[in-house]
Amino acid sequence: MNMSETKDIRTEEFLINMGPQHPSTHGVLFLEVKLDGEIVVDCTTHIGYLHRSMEKIAENRTYTQFIPFTDRLDYVASMNNNLGYVMAVEKLMNLEVPERAKYIRVIVAELNRIASHLIAIGTFAQDLGAFATPLFYCFREREKIIEIFDRICGNRLTYNYMRIGGVQFDLPKGIDETIKQFIAYMRPKLDDYDWLLTSNAIFLARSKGIGVLSKSLAIDYSVSGPNLRGSGVKWDIRKDEPYLVYDKFKFDVPVGENGDAWDRYMVRVEEMRQSLKIVEQALGALPEGDPTVKASRIHKPAPGEAYMRTENPRGELGFYVVSDGSSYPYRLKIRGPSFSNLAVLPELVRGLKVADVICVLGSLDVLMGEIDR
Amino acid sequence: MKKMQPDELLVVPKDSLLETARNLKNGPLSFDNLHCITAIDRIDKIELVYILYSLLKHRALTMKVYLSPDDLNIASLASIWRSADWLERETYDMFGVNFSGHPDMRRILNPYDWKGYPLRKDYTHPEFILKPRL
Numbered sequence: 359m360n361m362s363e364t365k366d367i368r369t370e371e372f373l374i375n376m377g378p379q380h381p382s383t384h385g386v387l388f389l390e391v392k393l394d395g396e397i398v399v400d401c402t403t404h405i406g407y408l409h410r411s412m413e414k415i416a417e418n419r420t421y422t423q424f425i426p427f428t429d430r431l432d433y434v435a436s437m438n439n440n441l442g443y444v445m446a447v448e449k450l451m452n453l454e455v456p457e458r459a460k461y462i463r464v465i466v467a468e469l470n471r472i473a474s475h476l477i478a479i480g481t482f483a484q485d486l487g488a489f490a491t492p493l494f495y496c497f498r499e500r501e502k503i504i505e506i507f508d509r510i511c512g513n514r515l516t517y518n519y520m521r522i523g524g525v526q527f528d529l530p531k532g533i534d535e536t537i538k539q540f541i542a543y544m545r546p547k548l549d550d551y552d553w554l555l556t557s558n559a560i561f562l563a564r565s566k567g568i569g570v571l572s573k574s575l576a577i578d579y580s581v582s583g584p585n586l587r588g589s590g591v592k593w594d595i596r597k598d599e600p601y602l603v604y605d606k607f608k609f610d611v612p613v614g615e616n617g618d619a620w621d622r623y624m625v626r627v628e629e630m631r632q633s634l635k636i637v638e639q640a641l642g643a644l645p646e647g648d649p650t651v652k653a654s655r656i657h658k659p660a661p662g663e664a665y666m667r668t669e670n671p672r673g674e675l676g677f678y679v680v681s682d683g684s685s686y687p688y689r690l691k692i693r694g695p696s697f698s699n700l701a702v703l704p705e706l707v708r709g710l711k712v713a714d715v716i717c718v719l720g721s722l723d724v725l726m727g728e729i730d731r
Numbered sequence: 732m733k734k735m736q737p738d739e740l741l742v743v744p745k746d747s748l749l750e751t752a753r754n755l756k757n758g759p760l761s762f763d764n765l766h767c768i769t770a771i772d773r774i775d776k777i778e779l780v781y782i783l784y785s786l787l788k789h790r791a792l793t794m795k796v797y798l799s800p801d802d803l804n805i806a807s808l809a810s811i812w813r814s815a816d817w818l819e820r821e822t823y824d825m826f827g828v829n830f831s832g833h834p835d836m837r838r839i840l841n842p843y844d845w846k847g848y849p850l851r852k853d854y855t856h857p858e859f860i861l862k863p864r865l
Contacts, residue, residue, distance in 0.1 A: 406840040413825070414849055418862050577763050577786060580814035593786055665782060665793065667766075678780065680771055686864065689850075691769040691780075701817040730840060 369395040374712075378407050382485045382716045385726025387700075389715065396711050401704040408730035416690035421447050421522060421657045424687070429516035431694060431728040434477050437470035437507075438670045439728075440520035445601065446666035446677035447522050451659045459524040459649035460602045464640045465537070466510065466519065468633040472544070473503040474671035475584075475626040475633075478723040482623060483555055485720035486564045492555055499547055502540050509533055524651040534641050541634050548631055556627065565620040569706040569718035572617060579702040582695050583673025584625045585722055589617035595669040607639045619721035626723075656685045672696050672723060694728030741794045748796055749806045752781075755794075756811055761787050765812035768819060770826040772852045777826060779805065798828065807833035825850040 376389040383389065386407035392400040412431065416424050428443040429436040441463055448455065455463075480496030504514050509530050511519040519526050555561050571581065576589040586593055594611040596604040612628035614621025659681040667676035673695025682688040699722050706722075707715045743751045755762045764784040771778040781794040798805060807830035808815040819830045820839040827848035830836060838845060847854055 406838075406842070409840045411849060414854075414859075575813075578813045580764050580766055580812070591786065598789065663771075665767075674766070676767055676782070678767065678769055678782075684864075689771045691767070693767040693769075693782075697817065697821075698814055701814065 412731040426518045435474040442668040442675045444520045450664035458647040471671045473500045476500045482720040521651045568619045580698040588614035588622035622721045696724040700724045
């Protein structure tokens with residue numbers, strides 16, 4: 359049988375269930391993929407397997423009691439989640455934060471961003487078949503950040519470090535030397551990644567031109583973070599609407615060109631370089647003073663509401679806090695970036711091969727903890 | 732200083748939501764990004780909150796619609812901003828607000844056969860125990 363005879367033969371469409379327990383779905387995500395041969399015809403996303411009803415829990419905890427719960431939203435970037443939440447409450451209360459606390463917050467948030475991006479690119483490379491080596495390299499670097507956090511706040515994964523009005527502890531003695539050593543160690547490692555992955559022929563073949571997210575589609579779906587910037591939209595809240603002391607630092611906002619999986623990966627690698635720059639500048643300008651909180655742990659904000667969004671490693675994390683004057687939030691809405699980032703997935707995978715679904719999902723770097731909340 | 736956090740509030744009557752939304756998107760401020768949809772249960776009413784951004788003009792806006800608890804029907808904005816799709820499903824799942832014209836009005840975070848709307852203030856469940864207040 360030659361090619362002209364076979365081209366009219368159609369295969370029957372069938373459904374495969376990817377997940378909820380699947381090694382490359384980055385959590386308990388269930389994709390119902392409709393296939394024509396190896397081509398994806400349609401993809402339906404089912405979420406909610408990790409739903410813990412965080413927003414209802416928040417209504418039954420005091421403002422301070424809820425901080426450890428924010429650690430469990432995006433458990434790869436707990437510092438950034440703490441930060442978003444306490445800043446929303448501070449905005450509601452019109453609370454001024456000590457200058458040193460602002461700098462410490464920037465330092466830990468940026469270090470955590472590097473740790474989070476390391477996981478993102480490590481698992482992405484793993485998803486593309488670079489078995490174990492890049493992932494273990496990334497974990498080796500991340501371990502150094504975790505050790506720094508362990509010295510700062512005593513925890514390795516869920517930090518519970520930010521407090522409403524400051525931070526829990528001041529930086530321990532000598533930690534600035536350790537962080538400087540880490541920066542010096544990390545810079546050449548990023549060049550190693552370029553050598554290992556960025557210009558690797560197999561990696562390029564698997565990720566270039568795959569899962570192209572256009573500018574307009576990204577904005578329409580409210581995609582944010584590296585995924586939005588990968589599509590060429592120069593948009594970073596740290597730059598466009600500086601909070602804390604980000605306006606005092608020099609850094610660039612890397613953007614991609616085509617919006618494909620490789621661009622999203624590249625933006626993450628570049629962002630790590632920029633984060634190192636920010637940490638270095640923040641360490642150099644760290645003011646003296648006491649960053650810890652002396653006030654009461656029970657806060658009673660005046661009735662009102664506030665929305666605050668911050669730039670998380672995965673995108674824009676927003677907290678909408680409504681107070682009725684008691685010590686408990688009346689309503690707390692968590693706008694997790696991965697929620698909107700995942701919603702765009704079916705648009706990206708239609709027409710691709712099954713293996714590319716894994717590639718696109720890995721490049722979007724979603725995390726179920728904050729999608730399901 | 733650019734005005735970006737959504738501190739400006741616009742209360743829209745229920746019937747003119749769709750028209751207002753269309754004008755906001757296509758108007759001079761071009762709110763191209765529907766960032767967040769949520770609701771607040773005030774017992775005597777349910778407040779729908781829409782947070783909009785304009786990436787082009789660097790503007791932010793909070794839009795609110797007040798719904799009576801007896802009539803929780805509202806036009807869906809999924810035809811204007813596609814991000815509304817999942818965000819409206821979540822609001823339906825948690826508050827029981829019915830978005831008419833939505834392409835796929837199913838529960839999203841809770842199981843599909845779940846009874847009740849968990850984020851309403853009158854929600855009760857055998858496993859949900861209210862802690863004594865401090």
